[in-house]
Amino acid sequence: MAVAKSGNSKETPEERFLKAFDEYNDALFRHAFLRISNRERAIDIVHDTYTKVWSYIRGGYEIDNFRPFLYKVLNNLIIDEYRKRKEFSLDALLEVDGVDEGSFDELNESTVEAMAATLDGKKAFDLLSELPEQYREVIIYRFVDQLGPREISELIEESENVVSVRIHRGLKMLRNKIEAGNDMAEFRRTEKAKK
Amino acid sequence: MKKFTKQLETKASVVKLSALERKELRERVVSYMEYHPLAITKVAPKVVKQPLLAEPFKVVHFNFMKGRILQWGGVTAALLMVVTPVLAERAIPGDVLYAVKVQINEPVRSTLAFSPYQKVEWETELLNRRLAEARVLAREGKLNGEVEVAIATAVKEHSENAKREIEELRESDAEEAALATIAFNTTLEVQSASLREEGALLATAEGAGTVTLLETVINETLTQQASEESNTTILSLERLMARVEENTTRVYQLLESVTLIDAETHQDVNRRLQDIERTVQEGLDLREGGDAASAPLLIDALERSQRLIVFLSELQVGQSAKVEKYVPVVLTPEEKQNFIEQSEKTLAEQRAFITSNSLLVTDAETVEKMQYALTTMASLKESLETKATFAEVQATYEEALAVGRDTIEFYRSLNIETDSSTSTPAIPEDTASTTDPLLDIDVEISTSTQLEIEV
Numbered sequence: 001m002a003v004a005k006s007g008n009s010k011e012t013p014e015e016r017f018l019k020a021f022d023e024y025n026d027a028l029f030r031h032a033f034l035r036i037s038n039r040e041r042a043i044d045i046v047h048d049t050y051t052k053v054w055s056y057i058r059g060g061y062e063i064d065n066f067r068p069f070l071y072k073v074l075n076n077l078i079i080d081e082y083r084k085r086k087e088f089s090l091d092a093l094l095e096v097d098g099v100d101e102g103s104f105d106e107l108n109e110s111t112v113e114a115m116a117a118t119l120d121g122k123k124a125f126d127l128l129s130e131l132p133e134q135y136r137e138v139i140i141y142r143f144v145d146q147l148g149p150r151e152i153s154e155l156i157e158e159s160e161n162v163v164s165v166r167i168h169r170g171l172k173m174l175r176n177k178i179e180a181g182n183d184m185a186e187f188r189r190t191e192k193a194k195k
Numbered sequence: 196m197k198k199f200t201k202q203l204e205t206k207a208s209v210v211k212l213s214a215l216e217r218k219e220l221r222e223r224v225v226s227y228m229e230y231h232p233l234a235i236t237k238v239a240p241k242v243v244k245q246p247l248l249a250e251p252f253k254v255v256h257f258n259f260m261k262g263r264i265l266q267w268g269g270v271t272a273a274l275l276m277v278v279t280p281v282l283a284e285r286a287i288p289g290d291v292l293y294a295v296k297v298q299i300n301e302p303v304r305s306t307l308a309f310s311p312y313q314k315v316e317w318e319t320e321l322l323n324r325r326l327a328e329a330r331v332l333a334r335e336g337k338l339n340g341e342v343e344v345a346i347a348t349a350v351k352e353h354s355e356n357a358k359r360e361i362e363e364l365r366e367s368d369a370e371e372a373a374l375a376t377i378a379f380n381t382t383l384e385v386q387s388a389s390l391r392e393e394g395a396l397l398a399t400a401e402g403a404g405t406v407t408l409l410e411t412v413i414n415e416t417l418t419q420q421a422s423e424e425s426n427t428t429i430l431s432l433e434r435l436m437a438r439v440e441e442n443t444t445r446v447y448q449l450l451e452s453v454t455l456i457d458a459e460t461h462q463d464v465n466r467r468l469q470d471i472e473r474t475v476q477e478g479l480d481l482r483e484g485g486d487a488a489s490a491p492l493l494i495d496a497l498e499r500s501q502r503l504i505v506f507l508s509e510l511q512v513g514q515s516a517k518v519e520k521y522v523p524v525v526l527t528p529e530e531k532q533n534f535i536e537q538s539e540k541t542l543a544e545q546r547a548f549i550t551s552n553s554l555l556v557t558d559a560e561t562v563e564k565m566q567y568a569l570t571t572m573a574s575l576k577e578s579l580e581t582k583a584t585f586a587e588v589q590a591t592y593e594e595a596l597a598v599g600r601d602t603i604e605f606y607r608s609l610n611i612e613t614d615s616s617t618s619t620p621a622i623p624e625d626t627a628s629t630t631d632p633l634l635d636i637d638v639e640i641s642t643s644t645q646l647e648i649e650v
Contacts, residue, residue, distance in 0.1 A: 013233055021224055025217060030210045043212070043220060050224045051231075058233055121202020143200055144207045 013057055020066035021050055027145060028074050034140050035078050037129055045081060049074045068151065075155050082133065112164070115171050116143075123181065124174045135170030142167050287328045288342050311364040315375040318357035319382050323508045325349045326386050329409055330393065330509070347412050354383070354416045370431065374438050377494060381501040383417045385521060392520075432482065435493040439475055442500035443468060449507035460510070463518040467503055470525035471496045499525075531585055538592040545599030546572060552606055561609065568602040571595075 011019075028049060032042035052073050056063065063069050128136055141152045149167070153160040212220065280303075283295035301321060308317040329346045332338040357379050365372035390410040450464055478492035499522050506521040526534060546569060553565040575595040582588045 014228065017228070018225070021221060025220060026211045029212050030207060033210050034207070043216060047220055047223050051227045054224070054228055054231065058231060116199040119199050121199045121204075122206050124199065125203050125206035143203045 016063075016066075017050075017054060017057060020053075020070065024067060024070055025050075028070060031071075031140055031145055032074060032078060034128060034144060035133075035137065036081055041081065045074065045077045048077055052077075068154070071145070071147075071151075071155055112168055112171065115168070115175065119171065119175055120178060123178050127174055127177045127181070130177060131170055131173055135166055135173060138163055138166040139170040139174070287331050288346065289332070289337060311360050311367070312371050312375050315357050315360045315364070315379060318353045318360065319379050320508065322350055322353040322357070323382060323386070323505055325353065326390070326409065326413075327509045333393070343408050347408050350409065351412050351416075354379075354412075358416075358419075370434055374434065374497075377497055378438075378442075378501050380417070381498045382505055383413055385502050385505045387413045387417055389520065432478070432489060432493065435490065435497060436475065436479075439471065439493060439496050439500055442497065442504060443471060446500060446503045446507060449504065449510075453507055453510045460518060464503060464507070466524060467499065467518060467522045470522075471500050471503075473527065474499070474525065526585070534589065535592070538596060542572065542576065542592070542595055542599060545596070545603060549599065549602055549606070556606075556609075561606075565602060565606065568598055571598050 025046060028046045029042055032045045033039060036042060036045070049070055053063070053066070053070060056069075128139065131139065137156065138152055141147045141155065142149070147155070149160050149163045153163045156163070158166075279292065279295050280300050283292035283300055286292040286296045305314075305317055308314045325346050329338060329343065332342060357375075361372050361375050361379065364375060387410065390413060446464070446468060450461065474492055474496040478489040478496065481489040481492065502521045503518075506518055549565050549569055553562055553569075556562050556565065572595045575591050575598070579588055579591055582591060
């Protein structure tokens with residue numbers, strides 16, 4: 001997470017806002033696209049994010065650091081988007097209910113790193129869309145947007161523990177999927193060889 | 196972990212907006228911002244409307260509604276920018292448009308005065324304008340104490356500005372400063388003279404002593420100027436010429452622009468312009484005698500042209516006056532010759548009349564008086580030889596003629612039967628010589644004082 005930039009008093013609010021646009025539009029779009037897998041909608045959501053933030057500024061809010069604020073708004077908009085697509089929201093609700101506090105392993109950041117080290121990043125990226133929403137969300141935040149567990153917990157309004165557990169489990173799922181993929185490839189190769 | 200993150204990042208970095216998408220998105224956001232601009236949170240400092248000038252001047256506030264100003268924008272702009280200033284030019288204190296004249300027209304015009312000389316000129320012009328306004332007000336009986344004080348203050352300010360400019364000019368260009376001083380002083384003299392005259396005129400009428408304050412201010416400045424004028428700079432003819440030229444050009448311009456000018460005044464002004472040109476020519480003819488010889492003539496021409504400018508400026512504000520008061524006619528050589536001849540003739544007739552009729556008078560006192568008149572006339576005629584300028588000659592002739600006229604009138608009032616040869620110039624010029632012995636008696640007595648006692 002970037003250190004909070006103190007606003008340059010010489011800049012007008014408009015200038016600061018446009019600077020934030022230029023700085024974060026790609027990252028926000030990437031995040032939105034990975035979450036909802038729809039390019040057009042992702043662009044719209046980024047647009048809505050900026051217009052919403054602008055409305056806050058117009059309302060008299062002084063935004064010291066744009067990045068977390070933009071992510072927060074973006075996250076809310078993505079959740080709204082899920083609600084529109086009912087199948088997602090139901091899944092999410094069910095999953096959220098079933099989240100436990102997690103084991104020691106799952107809460108330990110070093111084990112997350114250890115596990116991540118064993119994974120193929122390229123394959124993991126391709127498999128992201130197959131993860132359930134709440135895991136995909138944290139994985140994207142953690143590894144694409146490079147946010148820390150605390151920032152993620154603030155964004156999705158869950159405890160840091162929950163975030164850590166989800167990241168851990170998400171990675172585990174990815175690993176299983178990668179292995180399954182590998183197994184599948186292996187299976188196909190052997191099948192081919194048999195023929 | 197590093198490897199994983201890096202691999203994931205490289206993959207993820209492919210996911211991004213295309214340049215076109217980014218551009219479009221930015222445009223959408225920017226246009227949203229434009230349609231939803233930030234509310235102006237800071238309350239704009241309230242502009243305190245205060246009268247721009249002291250009490251006697253009215254300040255007009257135009258309150259246009261926003262819609263109206265757009266709707267009638269063109270008309271309003273034309274009205275404000277063209278019609279109003281033009282109308283305002285002739286405004287006098289108390290008029291609605293006077294504020295426009297003083298606050299807008301004149302400051303705008305003053306920006307056109309670049310050189311220090313032009314600045315002096317402009318300040319002088321402003322001074323003239325104020326005084327002319329005062330006169331118009333006085334004539335209309337609207338000049339009360341308050342207005343007069345305001346005008347006097349303005350006059351003082353303008354004259355001080357002019358003086359300051361002259362001082363500044365003196366440091367850089369003494370000659371130019373001298374020229375400016377001439378122009379400025381001439382104006383002051385003219386104004387002072389006409390104010391004095393008017394003061395006398397008004398003293399007899401109702402508004403007694405109304406212009407006295409202004410007169411005091413002007414005279415004050417004039418005396419100050421006179422004391423400072425001691426350092427005389429020798430002026431080059433070229434510059435004097437140039438200045439006269441400029442002034443006459445200005446006179447022509449004014450003559451064009453003043454609409455309320457009657458044919459007679461027009462003719463009179465043209466006559467004065469011709470006079471000036473002649474004087475300049477005379478000055479140039481004298482050039483061989485050195486600059487010193489011709490400079491006074493040119494300075495005279497300059498002063499006269501300045502007076503004409505003052506006169507025309509007055510006309511511009513509706514002041515009616517005779518040119519003669521400002522710039523007396525200068526006679527051409529032929530006219531001068533004519534005048535001398537005519538005067539000689541009349542003088543001879545008068546003397547013939549007096550001489551012949553004095554013989555019929557028995558009363559000793561009357562005879563003495565008539566003899567004395569003859570003597571005075573003769574001595575005046577004699578003194579003509581010593582007069583250097585035509586103006587002096589003219590004055591002498593006029594004096595002599597006046598003496599003659601008065602004596603004749605006195606004689607007629609006695610109801611003595613006049614000699615039949617009243618107007619015959621029977622006794623020609625040489626009779627003058629016969630009175631010569633008489634002349635010697637009073638030779639040391641100043642003619643003018645004698646005349647005053649006598650007439």
